[in-house]
Amino acid sequence: MSETNDNPNNEELSFEEAYTSLEETVRALEEGGLPLSEATRLFEEGTRLARICNELLSAAELRITRLQTAYGEQMRLLTEDRERDAED
Amino acid sequence: MPVYAVSQITRYLKESLEADSLLNDLWLRGEVSNLTRSAAGHYYFTLKDAASQVRCVMFRPAYGGEHLAEGAAVIAHGRVSIYEVRGDLQLIADLAQPEGVGELHLELERLKMKLEAEGLFQVSRKRPLPDFPKRIGVATSPTGAVWHDIQNILRRRYPLVELAFAPTPVQGDTAAAGIVDAFNAFNAEDDIDLVILARGGGSLEDLWPFNEEPVARAIYASRAPVISAVGHETDYTIADMVADCRAPTPSAAAELAAPDVDELLQRIHYSQRGMFQWVSGDLSDRSRDLDQTYYRLERHAPDIPSWRQRIDDLSQANARALDSYLTLRGERLAALESRMASLNPAGVLARGYAVVQKQDSRELVTSVEQVSPGDDIDITVAGGGFPARVTGQ
Numbered sequence: 001m002s003e004t005n006d007n008p009n010n011e012e013l014s015f016e017e018a019y020t021s022l023e024e025t026v027r028a029l030e031e032g033g034l035p036l037s038e039a040t041r042l043f044e045e046g047t048r049l050a051r052i053c054n055e056l057l058s059a060a061e062l063r064i065t066r067l068q069t070a071y072g073e074q075m076r077l078l079t080e081d082r083e084r085d086a087e088d
Numbered sequence: 089m090p091v092y093a094v095s096q097i098t099r100y101l102k103e104s105l106e107a108d109s110l111l112n113d114l115w116l117r118g119e120v121s122n123l124t125r126s127a128a129g130h131y132y133f134t135l136k137d138a139a140s141q142v143r144c145v146m147f148r149p150a151y152g153g154e155h156l157a158e159g160a161a162v163i164a165h166g167r168v169s170i171y172e173v174r175g176d177l178q179l180i181a182d183l184a185q186p187e188g189v190g191e192l193h194l195e196l197e198r199l200k201m202k203l204e205a206e207g208l209f210q211v212s213r214k215r216p217l218p219d220f221p222k223r224i225g226v227a228t229s230p231t232g233a234v235w236h237d238i239q240n241i242l243r244r245r246y247p248l249v250e251l252a253f254a255p256t257p258v259q260g261d262t263a264a265a266g267i268v269d270a271f272n273a274f275n276a277e278d279d280i281d282l283v284i285l286a287r288g289g290g291s292l293e294d295l296w297p298f299n300e301e302p303v304a305r306a307i308y309a310s311r312a313p314v315i316s317a318v319g320h321e322t323d324y325t326i327a328d329m330v331a332d333c334r335a336p337t338p339s340a341a342a343e344l345a346a347p348d349v350d351e352l353l354q355r356i357h358y359s360q361r362g363m364f365q366w367v368s369g370d371l372s373d374r375s376r377d378l379d380q381t382y383y384r385l386e387r388h389a390p391d392i393p394s395w396r397q398r399i400d401d402l403s404q405a406n407a408r409a410l411d412s413y414l415t416l417r418g419e420r421l422a423a424l425e426s427r428m429a430s431l432n433p434a435g436v437l438a439r440g441y442a443v444v445q446k447q448d449s450r451e452l453v454t455s456v457e458q459v460s461p462g463d464d465i466d467i468t469v470a471g472g473g474f475p476a477r478v479t480g481q
Contacts, residue, residue: 014222015220015248016219016220016222019220019352019356022356022359023359025363026359026362026363026366029363029366029367030362030366032366032370036370036371036374039367039370040367043363043364043367046359046360046363047360047363050356050359050360050363053352053356054353054356056248057248057349057352057353057356060247060248060349061247062239062242062243062247062249062250062251063249063250063251064239064250064251064253065250065251065252065253066252066253066254066255067225067252067253067254067270067273067274067277068273069254069255069256069266069269069270069272069273070265070266070269071255071256071257071262071266071269071270072230072254072255075230075255
């Protein structure tokens with residue numbers, strides 16, 4: 001895990017980062033052999049990551065951007081022409 | 089008048105033939121005869137019609153070589169050259185197809201052969217799709233169901249993603265250029281991590297742009313891995329063969345592109361539950377260990393109550409012993425006292441005995457030999473004493 005992921009105030013994780021960290025945390029816990037204080041800390045961290053994942057998933061809304069392409073430009077001009085024709 | 093050597097003229101013929109634009113990219117129809125196949129896998133045969141024949145050689149990998157058979161009507165592609173050693177004219181074929189397939193099909197086979205030889209279809213260069221794409225480039229027609237299906241599926245399945253839409257015609261003469269342009273737009277963005285190139289079903293002619301070389305090269309050159317989804321499941325285009333992943337339909341492409349949010353929520357739930365179970369299991373293990381250790385400690389610790397008990401017991405025993413000792417002593421003392429009492433001379437005197445002492449030496453007279461007549465003696469009896477004199481023996 002990187003330093004930033006250990007920062008309990010860092011809520012700016014992407015879903016991928018949070019989910020990957022969550023998986024790593026669970027794996028570390030399952031491997032065992034950790035001192036109690038470390039296991040407890042990991043558990044808290046994992047719980048926090050799971051919460052972030054859940055929040056990110058439930059808050060997400062599909063975003064769509066339209067890239068500039070020659071064809072797109074052509075279509076736009078065509079539409080404008082048609083609109084202009086309609087106005088005439 | 090110049091005179092030429094044979095090899096000069098065969099060389100000249102070879103160069104002339106190979107410079108001819110018709111002869112160096114020739115489709116030739118004919119019937120196969122005199123077919124042999126060398127141990128190295130090259131085919132040697134003749135193509136003939138009613139009037140003429142041409143020697144042909146087809147070197148490995150000999151695309152479509154399976155269509156060559158004695159008497160088979162085929163169309164071969166290749167270039168015409170001279171085999172200088174024998175001065176034979178021959179077609180160096182690189183592709184054979186059965187006669188009767190359409191022109192589009194022939195072109196398709198030829199392009200496949202070329203791109204395969206260049207390694208565009210190699211499985212080893214296919215890139216893995218990202219587990220959690222952030223921005224997916226979508227190249228398809230802005231009209232029609234495909235674009236809507238892709239949006240709907242990803243909105244439901246993985247709304248974390250952003251779609252970067254590059255509209256392009258997907259059929260007709262402008263389609264190949266439009267698709268290439270879309271790929272250029274994707275490559276110009278720095279954060280597109282997956283591309284979907286999609287089109288609904290159609291005839292071979294409708295799907296043709298996806299068999300064109302510029303499209304194949306654009307897919308190959310894409311910075312992000314590409315999922316192609318062209319037509320129906322049974323349609324197989326060159327775009328599908330170059331793409332990193334082929335989806336049978338556009339909807340399937342959208343599903344392959346991203347994980348499903350419901351599945352993720354479930355996995356997160358299991359992670360949480362797993363962590364909780366693990367930690368509580370760990371805690372109960374530790375607590376059991378602690379109990380056992382405490383028990384062992386207890387077993388080996390000095391047993392204070394029992395020592396206390398033993399001390400108690402001992403002191404009670406001690407007291408009892410002292411007690412009985414004292415009792416015993418008391419009894420013995422009483423016995424002694426009574427014996428002492430019996431030995432008291434006063435008691436004896438009281439019974440009528442007397443104590444006789446010589447007057448001068450105070451010696452007790454216990455025997456008659458101690459005295460002679462005339463000796464003065466003192467006689468003590470109960471209640472007092474008196475002097476006396478021995479008068480005889």
